Amino acid sequence: MANDGTKTQAELKVISLDDLKALDVNALLAGNEGSDPFALTKPLREARADAEEAGDEARRRTLSLLHDILDIHLRVHDRAEPFGPMFQGPGGRTCTASDFRGEQSTILAEFAATVDHPVLRARLADLAWYNDRKRGDVGKLAVEAYCEIIKRRIAGELHRTHGDDTHLLDMADIATRMMSVAARVHKISALPSSIIELLDTLFCACVEAHSYVAFCHVADIALGYDIFGWEKILQGAEAIVSDTGDRDYPMAVQGVWKLAERGYAKLDDKGNQKRAQDAIVEQDLKMRSQVAQASAEAHWVRVAIDKLRRFGGNKERIAELRKELRELEDASLDDFAGIPYQSDISELASGTVALFKTLTLPDILMQFALLSRPQSKESLERDADESSEKFIMSSMFGGSHADREGKVYAQTEAKPDADADKTDWYKAQSLLACEIHRQQVVGGLIDPARRFVMSTFPLVT
Known part of the structure; x- marks a missing residue:
């Protein structure tokens, strides 16, 4: 059912609810521990190939529908157009959510409630709600499915397709989409306690796993929807940076200190705000060990000096760094090399x-x-x-x-x-x-x- 750019929405054949139920997708995805849509596309592709070989056209089309829906790109930070094609080029594009608007979307809304796997259930319900915002019941179903994905992933029941499960940035993205839908189908002042408890669990998991970037995303979600106060955010920030390792990427750690600096400024805590500002600068200076050339080291010293000037009251530190900068700039001349070229004139x-x-x-x-x-x-x-x-x-x-x-x-x-x-x-x-x-x-x-x-x-x- 992939839209190759030559078919209109009306030409995409509608798959009936009976065909979807006849597929027995729950048996097909039983035991699948993937926490992302990509993990579910492989068994669907394999089943589609078997159906095509067997000449079962109805089953093939149904499997294609689910595969194409899972293959839609979810842009969690784009609230206006969260769904887009996975690929788009001069020759056409893959499917997007609006391709299924109308009768097909209504059928998917009914089918979503029968799906066991939370990843597929979340995608079907979210897509159906996106195409028809009046279906608040389907939006709530999507929120519940997103909650289940995060909960089971933290519990170790679901896993990333690639990489370490302790890298929770993908779960922070799911939480972003979950809250975007929840804010429209629930009142912000009356969010279900399950959502608040889940965000608290994810927040603590980010601290424990030292997942700095995910921590900042979850903190921004909690602040944006007024779920946590700055006191809780700062408590988590101090906990996650209290045990940073030498191998931790300085820019990721710096993101937490920037969040902390913002919080201490809000609370008018000048002492801790200054401590956070100093830590921000130190992360820039730690980047010197991440590069191999004097010119690159000079860049990070220059960045640190700019931040110190913006923060104010750091004349002695700036003077010290300017001496180092001059030495690095002089050493950087050895990094430059001419590139000869010939031009026949x-x-x-x-x-x-x-x-x-x-x-x-x-x-x-x-x-x-x-x-x-x-x-x-x-x-x-x-x-x-x-x-x-x-x-x-x-x-x-x-x-x-x-x-x-x-x-x-x-x-x-x-x-x-x-x-x-x-x-x-x-x-x-x-x-x-x-x-x-x-x-x-x-x-x-x-x-x-x-x-x-x-x-x-x-x-x-």
């Missing part, structure tokens, strides 16, 4: 000499002034776009520019999105293009012309 140079041989001295002087003209803005922008398409990686990352002492004097951003303002990016790209253009003009036009004039019309001083 012999034909351009010989053409210049041939032209000047036919001119008188007055004409030579006039022509010399006209040798180089600036490139138009339009041509520079066109060249920049063509270069970014040809060298994709170079347009995905920003860059920094250093002087002869290793000091960074300018930074350029990666290529902006299509709808964003590209003025600054075009300027940065044009500077590089103009430098190459100037070298060609000097080597192929100005120098040959100058040498010819000097040899033909020697100046007497």
Whole structure:
């Protein structure tokens, strides 16, 4: 049932409730311990292949429906359009939630209540509620299924398809979607106690597993829906950072300290706020051990100095770091290496000499002034776009520019999105293009012309 971009929604065949029940999906997914939709697609694909081989077209179409629904991409942080195609390209796209709007969605709402596996039940109920917001009963069913996924995952009954179960970021994402639906089908002031208890369990699990990023997400959920107060959040933050290991990624730890700094500022606790600010800076400085080049180390020292200035009252610490920064900037000069390239300008140079041989001295002087003209803005922008398409990686990352002492004097951003303002990016790209253009003009036009004039019309001083 995958929408290949050539079929309209009306052309997708509706699968009846009887066909769905005849599938016996509970037996098919019995014993499956996956906690994400991807874990369920494999047995569905295998069963679909068996049905196709057996010539059972009705069963094949039913399995395709469930597979395509599980394959829809859930964007938990996009409240307006949470469901999207897993793949979209010039030739078409895979299915999205709106493809099943109408009769099929109503059938899925009825079928969802009969499904045992919480991952499939959550997806079916959520999709049906998304397509018809009047079905509050189906929305509540989705919330209950999401709760069950998180609860069973923490209990060790469900598992990640890839990676360690202690990495709870995917559960934080599920909690995000769960609360987004719950906020619409329940009153925020009257959320079921099961939801509040579950978030508390997930919150504590993140602390115990040292899942820093997931902890911050769960804390933001709790604060956003006014489930926990800052006192509980800060208690958890202090607990999770009290036993950080040397192998813990500093930027992940820093996220917790940023959350704590925000909380202490809210509570007007100046002492602990300053302690959190110092810890934030220390995580930037710990990033020096994560890189291998002096220029990269200098970057993180520079980031730390910027934060200290923003926090205020750190003149001695800034002065100390500036000394280290100067040493690193000087050492960073050893990181730079020229990239040689060859450009054949012999034909351009010989053409210049041939032209000047036919001119008188007055004409030579006039022509010399006209040798180089600036490139138009339009041509520079066109060249920049063509270069970014040809060298994709170079347009995905920003860059920094250093002087002869290793000091960074300018930074350029990666290529902006299509709808964003590209003025600054075009300027940065044009500077590089103009430098190459100037070298060609000097080597192929100005120098040959100058040498010819000097040899033909020697100046007497």
